[in-house]
Amino acid sequence: MRRRDDHRLITRRDALRLGAVGLSLPGMFALQARARAAGQINDAGVRSFGKAKRCIVLFAWGGMSHIDTWDLKSEAGSDVRSAFGSIPTTIPGYHVCEHLPCLAKHAHELTIIRSAHHNAASHRSAAYWNLTGHAPKAPDKNWLASRLDWPCIGSMVACATDHGLGPGRISPTAALPRAVSLPYTMYDGGTANGQDGGFLGLGYDPAVIKPRRGTPYNGKSPSSGMVNLDFIEGVDRSRLVSRRGLLDALETPDLDTQDTTFQVERYRAQALDMLLDPKVRAAFDVENESNATHELYGPHICGQSVLTARKLVEAGVPLATVYCAAGDLNGSVGAHWDTHGDGYNRLKRDLLPPLDRAFSALLTDLKQRGLFDDTLVVLLTEFGRTPKVNRGGGRDHYPNCYSVAFAGAGIAQGLLYGRSDRTGAFPEENPVHPSDLHATIFHALGIDPRFTLHDQDNRPLPASDGQVLPIFA
Secondary structure (H helix, E strand, O other), X not given: OOOHHHOOOOOXXXXXXXXXXOOOHHHHHHHHHHHHHOOOOXXXXXXXXXXOOEEEEEEEOOOOOOOOOOOOOOOOOOOOOOOOOEEEOOOXXXXXXXXXXXXXXXXXXXXXXXXXXXXXXXXXXXXXXXXXXXXXXXOOOOOOOOOOOOOOXXXXXXXXXXXXXXXXXOOOOOOOOOEEEEOXXXXXXXXXXXXXXXXXXXXXXXEEOOOOOOEXXXXXXXXXXXXXXXXXXXXXXXXXXXXXXXXXXXXXXXXXXXXXXXXXXXXXXXXXXXXXXXXXXXXXXXXXXXXXXXXXXXXXXXXXXXXXXXXXXXXXXXXXXXXXXXXXXXXXXXXXXOOOEOHHHHHHHHHHHHHHHHHHHXXXXXHHOOOHHHEEEEEEEOOEEOOOOOOOXXXXXXXXXXEEEEEOOOEOOOEXXXXXXXXXXXXXXXXXXXXXXXXXXXXXXXXXXXXXXXXXXXXXXXXXXXXXXXXXX
């Protein structure tokens, strides 16, 4: 635990003024110095600190089957072994599912972790753990998403950048949102926890963006909260400038109140700034990309969302999260990774081809644009699927073992980190916890994983209590 005297704590008034977060300037410099000088895994880890200037998180909502994708168990019995064939990758001796042909050619650019685990068996609790890096209060059930929840990784990174940590060292366009998520909000019997600013407040909620093009996922996918930068009929740029001036002239709410008025006004002002800033409008507009680029990512909304995420982080958004599935799990029906029934058909038809194409396109595009070495790409999911296939031809929820992947920004290339047992049931070597994944993301972005957030009661809390993984080159 960090000692309370490691840096000066701010007052409740200051915390509210800064969006419920606080670091003194001397404390900020101390955190940066300590993170650079000590407490890292190894020399490579120290050298890698802060190499990422931006991050894209791909999240396979529903729970990706590790046994049918990254962690094939070809020698296991027929009740465990995948029905899919295996294909060789660019890592000697390592094979993946036959329906990942593009990513098989990029395996040498990835670190693939096959030993992630936790004990939360419900979608929302497991997603919360992977999106926030903190344990859910109810691992086996849902609870109402609220402002008492931990903020998502994008909101925490945005908070850090506001205090000059990590990607905050860059000077992005001021009107850009500090975090974005695409293309939909996730639902499962209600809004999934861990997708917003949580106790940091409304001002740190990611902007939800739905691309204008791309074949939608099969399934229910709410589009509320979509950012639309088109001028409405009868309102041109000059009228918006006038309205922005009127807004600035209005009386500013009392910043010391706990009312959300200030944050709502802040959002409204930011929306107008986004509409008025040509650089922001260009960052959101994928129509100015070449046909070849659109084709590279694919005509699916998965590909177009990943392309949009690339444009936004390149423009200055520190972290973008793409939910690679239909937004609502919809009773295990639709294009999402909750493959309880008809699992093989759904994987090969609806899920693996779009992700394979979009993920590999992102890696290719980043390399071509000279961005690979300072862009962190992370593939996450909430859990894996059961080793044994069920009677419905699918696999059920399984948090005891699953696979994730990292790439770019100093991440070791062609590394297989951790190993599961012979049936993919439990980690056998180098077990990894969601908190470790988050500590590693923070580290790559130049943020001390223990940097302090303040909740609504002004309690100082470390952003992560995990360990940075030794997966850096």
